[in-house]
Amino acid sequence: MRKIIHVDMDAFYASVEQRDFPQYRGKPLVVGGRPEQRGAVAAASYEARQYGIHSAMPARIAQQRCPDLIFARPRFEVYKAVSQQIRSIFHHYTDLVEPLSLDEAYLDVTTNALGEPSAVVLARAIKADIHSTTQLTASAGVSVNKFLAKMASGQNKPDGLTLILPEQAEAFVAALPIEKFHGIGYVTARKMRALGIATGADLRQRAEADLVQHFGKVGHFYYRVAQGQDDRPVNPNRIRKSLGAERSFSPNLTDLADMTAALGSVAAEVISRLQEQRCRGHTLTLKVKYANYRQITRSRTFVAAIGAESPILLWAEEMLLAHLDAQRLTPEDYRNQPVRLLGLTLSNLEPTGEPDHVQLSLEV
Incomplete structure (x- = not known):
C-alpha cells in the first residue's frame, strides 16, 4: 500500500x-x-x-x-528561488517527488531516505523543515493515493496536516460536495448538479458508462475517485505535452476590461509554470467558455519556441480581441454573452535553451 x-x-x-x-x-x-x-x-x-x-x-x-x-507586484524570480529551496527539502526524504507547480507537489514516501514507517511523522518533519528554512507554512495531506492526499491537504489550511486512512476514504469522499473534488471545475460541477450529483455519495451511485457518456473520457477518472481509488503513480520524470492555466469566474465577466485583467492573471500563472518547468513551447492557445457552455479556442503557432520571457499576455489579448472583433460584438453584447472561463495553454513543449531573438507567427 x-x-x-x-x-x-x-x-x-x-x-x-x-x-x-x-x-x-x-x-x-x-x-x-x-x-x-x-x-x-x-x-x-x-x-x-x-x-x-x-x-x-x-x-x-x-x-x-x-x-x-x-x-x-509579482516577483516570480523570488518565488522560483523559494520553490527550489522547498524542492530540495522534499528530496531529503524521497526521490519520488512530482511537482505540480511552484507551490505544491506529491511525494511517495512508501520507501523513504529515513526509513520512517509513518507518513504522518514524515509530513510533520517536512512541514517543520520548510518553516525553519523559508519561514513559510505549508499544509500537508497524507493518504494511500494522490487524489485522497490532495483532498486532505486542503482540509485544514493554513498550516494543516490531515490524514485519511483507507478505512476512512469511503466516508470522506461520500461527504465531499462535488465542487470540492480535485479535477471538477465550476462548469462541470454545475452540469453534475443538473444531473442530480451534489456529493461524492451521489457520484458513486452513477455507472461508469453513464459518466463517460456525459463527461467523455474523464468520466473514467470521476468514477474511480468516487470510490476513493486512484492508481496514478507519483512520477518524478513526468514529461509534459502542454502547460497551461485557466480560471472560472463567478459572477460571469461582462466587461472587456475585466476580461483582459483576468487574462493577465492566467498569463502570469502560465509564465510562472514555464519558469518552474524550464520549458518553452511553439503553440499558444486561448480558451473562452461562455455561461451557456459554448466554448471557443484560438491558437497561434510560432517558428521559434516562446517562453517565460515572451510577451504571452500581449499575444493572448490579441487573440481575445480578434475573436471578439470577428463577432462584431458591442459592449451590450458582452453583457448578453457573459464569459464563464478563460484559459491559456502552451503546447509543443521543449526544454529551455538559449533565447531565440526572432519569433515569427505561422498561423492564427
Whole structure:
C-alpha cells in the first residue's frame, strides 16, 4: 500500500511578500496588477480572503471589497528561488517527488531516505523543515493515493496536516460536495448538479458508462475517485505535452476590461509554470467558455519556441480581441454573452535553451 503526501504551500506568493516586507504582515494583501492598470489578483493573503477576495478576481473588484487592500507586484524570480529551496527539502526524504507547480507537489514516501514507517511523522518533519528554512507554512495531506492526499491537504489550511486512512476514504469522499473534488471545475460541477450529483455519495451511485457518456473520457477518472481509488503513480520524470492555466469566474465577466485583467492573471500563472518547468513551447492557445457552455479556442503557432520571457499576455489579448472583433460584438453584447472561463495553454513543449531573438507567427 502506497504512502503519499501532498504538500501545498499556504497562500504562497502573498506569504512570501508578507515574509519579506514586515509592513504587509497581518494585513489584507494581494499579488497582482493594480486597479488603475486593469490588473487582476494572482494571489491573496488569508487576511484578504476574509473579504471574499480570490485569485483571478479583477483588481478593481478586490479594492471595492477591501478599500485598504495592499497591492504587491509579482516577483516570480523570488518565488522560483523559494520553490527550489522547498524542492530540495522534499528530496531529503524521497526521490519520488512530482511537482505540480511552484507551490505544491506529491511525494511517495512508501520507501523513504529515513526509513520512517509513518507518513504522518514524515509530513510533520517536512512541514517543520520548510518553516525553519523559508519561514513559510505549508499544509500537508497524507493518504494511500494522490487524489485522497490532495483532498486532505486542503482540509485544514493554513498550516494543516490531515490524514485519511483507507478505512476512512469511503466516508470522506461520500461527504465531499462535488465542487470540492480535485479535477471538477465550476462548469462541470454545475452540469453534475443538473444531473442530480451534489456529493461524492451521489457520484458513486452513477455507472461508469453513464459518466463517460456525459463527461467523455474523464468520466473514467470521476468514477474511480468516487470510490476513493486512484492508481496514478507519483512520477518524478513526468514529461509534459502542454502547460497551461485557466480560471472560472463567478459572477460571469461582462466587461472587456475585466476580461483582459483576468487574462493577465492566467498569463502570469502560465509564465510562472514555464519558469518552474524550464520549458518553452511553439503553440499558444486561448480558451473562452461562455455561461451557456459554448466554448471557443484560438491558437497561434510560432517558428521559434516562446517562453517565460515572451510577451504571452500581449499575444493572448490579441487573440481575445480578434475573436471578439470577428463577432462584431458591442459592449451590450458582452453583457448578453457573459464569459464563464478563460484559459491559456502552451503546447509543443521543449526544454529551455538559449533565447531565440526572432519569433515569427505561422498561423492564427
